[in-house]
Amino acid sequence: MNNSGPPHDGHSASEFSVTEDEVTCQQFVELVTDYFEGALQPRTMSHVEEHLVMCDWCVTYVEQMQATMASLRELGEPRSPEPPDSVLAALQAKRAAGA
Numbered sequence: 001m002n003n004s005g006p007p008h009d010g011h012s013a014s015e016f017s018v019t020e021d022e023v024t025c026q027q028f029v030e031l032v033t034d035y036f037e038g039a040l041q042p043r044t045m046s047h048v049e050e051h052l053v054m055c056d057w058c059v060t061y062v063e064q065m066q067a068t069m070a071s072l073r074e075l076g077e078p079r080s081p082e083p084p085d086s087v088l089a090a091l092q093a094k095r096a097a098g099a
């Protein structure tokens, strides 16, 4: 009899504990996009806000994210270096006429 399997400690597999009462800085960074979009569950949202109360680093991170998002919105659509089709068509028409 060679009984070298892992020992059983009697715990049920369904009895796992979730320690999400506190949000770590890394979790916060992962959640921050959903936080801005208001996509967080109310329970998660309250944990995030509790974390913000006691974590200056994440408050600064949120402020930087807000500034970045605001400047992105101000930029709007990227400028196109190419002239519109109507200008190209007019130039081609002139060339064709002169040739």
Ligand SMILES: [Zn+2]
Pocket (backbone or CB within 6 Å): 024, 025, 028, 051, 055, 057, 058
């Ligand atoms: Zn933090």
